[in-house]
Amino acid sequence: MNILPGQPMTRRTMLAGSSAAMVMASTHSFAAPQRLRAAPSTFPIVQDAPDTAVWAYDSRIPGPELRLTQGQRLTRMFENALPQASTIHWHGIRIDNAMDGVPKLTQDAVAPGETFQYDFEVPDAGTYWYHPHNRTWEQMARGLSGPLIVEERDPPEVDHDIPLLIDDWRLEKDGSSVADFGSMRDWSHAGRLGNFVTVNGATEFRKPVRARDRLGLRLINTPNARIYRGGLQGLKGWVVAFDGQPLEQLQPAGEFLLAPAQRMDLIVDVEDGVEEGVIYEIERGNRYVLASFPLEGGRRNVALPTLEPLAPNPVPSAKGYEPDITADLVMSGGAMGQMTHAILKGQKKPIRELVRDGMAWSFNGIAGMAETPLIEARTGQVIRMKIVNDTQWPHAIHLHGHHFQERHSNEVAGPFRDTIYFDRNQTREIMFVADNPGKWMLHCHMLEHAAAGMMAWIDVQA
Ligand code: C2O
Numbered sequence: 215m216n217i218l219p220g221q222p223m224t225r226r227t228m229l230a231g232s233s234a235a236m237v238m239a240s241t242h243s244f245a246a247p248q249r250l251r252a253a254p255s256t257f258p259i260v261q262d263a264p265d266t267a268v269w270a271y272d273s274r275i276p277g278p279e280l281r282l283t284q285g286q287r288l289t290r291m292f293e294n295a296l297p298q299a300s301t302i303h304w305h306g307i308r309i310d311n312a313m314d315g316v317p318k319l320t321q322d323a324v325a326p327g328e329t330f331q332y333d334f335e336v337p338d339a340g341t342y343w344y345h346p347h348n349r350t351w352e353q354m355a356r357g358l359s360g361p362l363i364v365e366e367r368d369p370p371e372v373d374h375d376i377p378l379l380i381d382d383w384r385l386e387k388d389g390s391s392v393a394d395f396g397s398m399r400d401w402s403h404a405g406r407l408g409n410f411v412t413v414n415g416a417t418e419f420r421k422p423v424r425a426r427d428r429l430g431l432r433l434i435n436t437p438n439a440r441i442y443r444g445g446l447q448g449l450k451g452w453v454v455a456f457d458g459q460p461l462e463q464l465q466p467a468g469e470f471l472l473a474p475a476q477r478m479d480l481i482v483d484v485e486d487g488v489e490e491g492v493i494y495e496i497e498r499g500n501r502y503v504l505a506s507f508p509l510e511g512g513r514r515n516v517a518l519p520t521l522e523p524l525a526p527n528p529v530p531s532a533k534g535y536e537p538d539i540t541a542d543l544v545m546s547g548g549a550m551g552q553m554t555h556a557i558l559k560g561q562k563k564p565i566r567e568l569v570r571d572g573m574a575w576s577f578n579g580i581a582g583m584a585e586t587p588l589i590e591a592r593t594g595q596v597i598r599m600k601i602v603n604d605t606q607w608p609h610a611i612h613l614h615g616h617h618f619q620e621r622h623s624n625e626v627a628g629p630f631r632d633t634i635y636f637d638r639n640q641t642r643e644i645m646f647v648a649d650n651p652g653k654w655m656l657h658c659h660m661l662e663h664a665a666a667g668m669m670a671w672i673d674v675q676a
């Protein structure tokens with residue numbers, strides 16, 4: 215991973231032998247305001263520096279926790295007090311298309327000073343999140359995103375249920391944002407990577423617990439472009455869901471990779487006899503603390519029962535079906551890539567001109583949103599997609615409105631996901647049932663890549 219030269223990762227705790235972390239009071243609102251307001255604000259990120267100018271939902275970093283029960287309706291009047299147009303996208307929710315928050319495709323962008331009423335049902339339990347979908351690369355880098363938690367009607371018993379929004383920020387030493395949003399270097403390389411990492415807005419996220427407490431940890435990877443590799447220490451248990459969707463079989467919680475926009479739900483018990491439980495990140499061979507759970511006396515005396523897999527959500531599986539539609543999606547472009555030309559707004563252009571127009575990537579030779587959909591399907595059709603990463607960079611491809619499964623050696627298997635990670639030069643196949651009518655985006659969730667060309671859409675006709 216690139217760290218910008220001259221901007222070392224600062225104020226981060228090395229895992230081995232450090233205990234000087236500050237206690238940060240984490241404030242979660244469980245109140246449910248019926249509006250959600252995006253506006254400029256300030257927030258303390260860098261210690262001993264002035265607060266950072268941010269854009270925030272309801273003046274909070276991250277945005278307020280929206281929590282409801284499966285099957286309920288989420289209703290929020292979005293108020294845009296930003297200096298630019300915005301929308302809210304409810305990432306991972308298999309939503310009514312009109313509520314998906316994609317400018318031009320599903321609604322008009324909400325102008326400064328205007329409002330938009332979001333009102334939809336949440337069909338699936340799990341860990342989701344919300345963020346803008348207009349100039350997303352700038353609006354998210356400035357701080358706009360928040361957790362959306364949908365509880366099961368019969369949730370598993372835990373002592374603490376903690377969403378953990380991991381983010382990174384590109385800041386100067388004085389706490390101000392490095393205002394190079396839209397830098398072509400980021401757009402054609404790995405995206406905007408920050409130099410400060412926060413979890414729920416804190417550079418040292420800490421939550422005191424008791425020995426043997428059971429923790430539900432909902433990891434949400436929200437940066438523009440950063441991939442986290444990490445692991446656990448002093449916490450033993452299971453991965454129970456990816457991208458909101460329960461795993462049929464629990465996986466032992468251990469080392470993990472989280473691409474931008476991906477979620478991972480853990481249910482883990484705090485081990486006896488440790489000083490703290492830790493979620494750490496591995497970077498260049500070093501382990502850094504992302505979140506710590508210090509033991510502050512006391513212990514749970516009745517151990518909780520053995521964990522069972524969570525009840526599945528009503529997501530249709532393509533398993534056992536032949537595809538009605540097959541399609542290829544080939545990613546190309548980026549620094550060190552082979553792309554020489556691409557079609558932009560219907561015109562074939564050489565790479566030099568594309569770059570001048572802010573484009574650096576393409577899907578199937580097309581840079582940016584095409585007039586026509588990548589796939590036209592009728593509701594209920596089964597789609598198989600071969601996705602080829604013909605670039606020298608990793609990507610995280612996200613499909614709106616649906617969850618898909620992977621197909622390995624002719625078998626559809628594995629967890630449902632809404633965002634899939636690709637290593638450089640990797641090819642994978644996904645299958646899904648197009649059961650949700652509407653116009654749905656398919657894009658790289660490395661936001662600079664999306665802005666610089668990696669976006670398409672599929673049309674599911676009613
Ligand atoms: Cu999380 Cu199209 O976005």
Ligand code: CU
Pocket residue numbers: 608609610658659660663664668
């Ligand atoms: Cu990408």
